[in-house]
Structure formats: C-alpha cells, structure tokens
Amino acid sequence: MSEEEVQFLCHGEAMFTPTELEELFSLINQPDFFDPASPSSFGSHGSNRAVYSTHERKIRRKQSNRESARRSRWRKKRHLENLTNQLNRLKAENRELKNRLGLATQHNMLLSFENEHLKFESTNLRAKLLDAYQILGTMFSQ
Template structure:
C-alpha cells in the first residue's frame, strides 16, 4: 500500500492538528445550526401566539361593530317612528288651527291662533340648536 512520505513524526502532528481543527469546526457548526433551529422554532411560536392574539382582538372588534350596527338600526328605526309621529301631530295641529280659524271667521271671536314655528318642525335649522355634550374619549363610544 501507498503511505504518504512524511518527515518523521512532524507530519503526523500536522495531520492530527488538521483533523482536530476540522472536528472542532464540525462540532461548532452543528451547535450553531442547532441554536439557529431553536431560534427559528421560538420565532415561529412567537408568531403563532401573535396570530392567536390578533384573531381574538379581531373577533372582539367584529362583535363590537355588530353591536354598534344593531344599535344604529334600532336608533334609526326609533327615529323614523318619531318622525312619523311628528308629521302626524303637525298635521293634527294644522287641522285644529284651520278649524279654529274657520270658527273665528264664523263666530267673529278672536281665538289667537298661532302658527307652528319652523324651529319646532325642523330643529336642525334652529338658530340656537341644543348643544350635546362632546365625548372626550373616543374609546367610550364603543363601550356598551
């Protein structure tokens, strides 16, 4: 068999040092790769926890939005009922005022029939609208 020519024990030490350095480098690389895999696994776990928290938050927001939407529909419905009642009462008042005018003309008595002020019929056009309190914390808007 072929044996490498070496100058005594000096060559064996060089190969031994080279093999030892190679072995240490392999061990170091394996350890580094293991740490890298552990960091990657930890990062993945952190991301999965974050996804769970964000999904829970999202569900809470959806529930709050649905609740606010339901409240809006309820208030809108009540508002429509009140508008209809206002129109009905306005018509009744106008009819009564007309009747009083007719009676005033027939009897000759003064009934002092006053017209319904526009501010009462259209409060949004009132010169001094009612001031509603301003909420200082917008987060309070979604507290039900």
C-alpha cells in the first residue's frame, strides 16, 4: 500500500504506527480473514494486538487497583493507629483529670470541715467575750 493510501485511510492523522499498520494489513490479507468459520477470522478473535492490548490493560488496571487498595489499607491502618494513640492519650488525660478532681474534692471537704470548726470556735469565743464584757460591765457598774 502506498503512502498516499495510508494517509487517505488515516484522514491525514497518524492513527497507527507503521508497525501497527503492517500488522493490520497482514491480518486483513490472510486468506481466511473474512471467513466466519475460520478460527482466526476477525469475527471470532480479532487482531492479536487488540486482544493483547485489552488483556494488558486489564492486567495493568488490576495491578493499579491492587496498589490503590494496598495504599488505602495502609492509610486506614495509619488512621486507626492515630485514633488508637489519641484514645490512649485522652484516656490518660481523663485519668489525670479525675485524679486531680478527686484531690480537689478531698481538699475542698477538708477546708469545709476546717471552716465549720473555725465558725464553731468563733461562735464559742464570741460567747466567752460576751460573758467577759458582762462580767466587766457588772464589776464597773458596782
């Protein structure tokens, strides 16, 4: 086939490489190419290159999907590890805050008891002071 015929078939664009064109023409020129009963006919098998390319694309797609799934599992594992670390850190912080709250509550109770004791003592001292003023008042009024 001449170069003009190839350009005519391709509408002026390089749709096929020269090697692909040779393979395509060799397939078309096979004697049983258009015979549907033939096992190597276009209708039953198509070009080996097209089958290989499709098969190759499937293999590449599967490999890409496997790689993507592997990355996804890795990200999920890292995310789970981060969440586990965060959970452990928050549990430790929660324990620390509960301990501090418990100590603050105990301290508050001790101060409340001390405050009640001081109030009671203050009331007793006021009563004694009042008694002392009354005694002094009686002594000076005589």
